[in-house]
Amino acid sequence: MDTTSAPLPGAPGPDSWDLAGRTALVTGAASGIGRACAVALAAAGARVYVVDVAAEAAEAVAGETGGTAHVVDLSDPVAVDSLPDDADIVVNNAGLQHVAPLHEFPPERFTLIQRVMVEAPFRILRRTLPHMYARGWGRVVNISSVHGLRASAFKSAYVTAKHGLEGLSKTVALEGAPHGVTSNCINPGYVRTPLVENQVAAQAAAHGIGEDEVVERIMLDRTAIKRLIEPAEVAEAALWLCSPHASYMTGTSLPLDGGWTAR
Ligand code: NAD
Numbered sequence: 730m731d732t733t734s735a736p737l738p739g740a741p742g743p744d745s746w747d748l749a750g751r752t753a754l755v756t757g758a759a760s761g762i763g764r765a766c767a768v769a770l771a772a773a774g775a776r777v778y779v780v781d782v783a784a785e786a787a788e789a790v791a792g793e794t795g796g797t798a799h800v801v802d803l804s805d806p807v808a809v810d811s812l813p814d815d816a817d818i819v820v821n822n823a824g825l826q827h828v829a830p831l832h833e834f835p836p837e838r839f840t841l842i843q844r845v846m847v848e849a850p851f852r853i854l855r856r857t858l859p860h861m862y863a864r865g866w867g868r869v870v871n872i873s874s875v876h877g878l879r880a881s882a883f884k885s886a887y888v889t890a891k892h893g894l895e896g897l898s899k900t901v902a903l904e905g906a907p908h909g910v911t912s913n914c915i916n917p918g919y920v921r922t923p924l925v926e927n928q929v930a931a932q933a934a935a936h937g938i939g940e941d942e943v944v945e946r947i948m949l950d951r952t953a954i955k956r957l958i959e960p961a962e963v964a965e966a967a968l969w970l971c972s973p974h975a976s977y978m979t980g981t982s983l984p985l986d987g988g989w990t991a992r
Pocket of ligand 1 (some may be wrong): 743756757758759761762763780781782783801802803804822823824825839845872873874875916917919920921922923925948
């Protein structure tokens with residue numbers, strides 16, 4: 730076998746995971762999936778803007794990753810527009826949940842969820858895309874959800890927001906392609922994070938069952954693989970989307986859902 734042969738055309742080089750010289754802005758980076766993304770991107774060499782409303786935890790992740798904490802409430806448009814606009818990679822991840830039947834759903838919670846999970850990504854991208862276009866390279870990773878592809882009862886605001894994020898992601902894919910910018914969604918099933926731990930209690934109350942039953946009967950009911958996914962597994966997918974291995978992938982939604990959407 731000829732071991733000196735040239736790599737296949739289009740194959741990424743040996744240092745293809747190297748993100749040195751790139752700057753990544755990660756929202757909701759103080760906890761769960763966002764923190765895991767910040768850690769993974771920093772380990773690959775990126776400078777990280779750790780964006781979160783939770784000041785102490787954001788500072789801790791900034792310390793851990795050698796990044797910079799930006800403590801902002803993403804429901805405040807003025808604060809969102811004060812964030813740095815020189816990111817090469819944007820991970821739109823911050824999110825929150827509210828579980829209630831639609832006819833009892835508080836309108837102000839619905840508005841808050843759209844602000845944080847749809848309007849803030851739009852505002853961040855409209856200010857960072859010109860920088861990416863100028864450099865001819867950019868990666869937008871939107872942490873959507875199975876709920877960007879499927880609905881569940883009692884989650885009207887969240888399902889609406891995630892479907893909105895999917896539309897935003899696809900539009901950015903079309904506009905960004907001539908400038909070397911890709912935009913994709915990652916669609917996890919239930920991930921072992923504080924957001925899910927809080928939901929277990931809320932779902933138990935909504936369905937009138939115990940918390941163990943929520944995990945086994947509701948959360949894992951629709952997945953073929955009967956375990957929660959870990960934040961680091963989601964971050965690995967985000968990192969891959971930032972690598973040359975995924976440079977032809979744009980406008981897609983990548984389910985990491987243990988087979989949920991195979992049904
Ligand atoms: P998490 O609760 O662990 O972390 C969310 C982070 O977002 C927190 O640090 C929080 O402070 C921050 N945040 C919330 N509101 C904010 C605001 N107004 N301004 C600034 N920061 C704010 O949650 P997670 O599970 O890591 O979720 C992260 C993303 O992944 C969310 O968009 C969520 O919808 C999505 N997701 C989670 C799961 C899951 O099972 N955990 C599944 C699919 C998708």
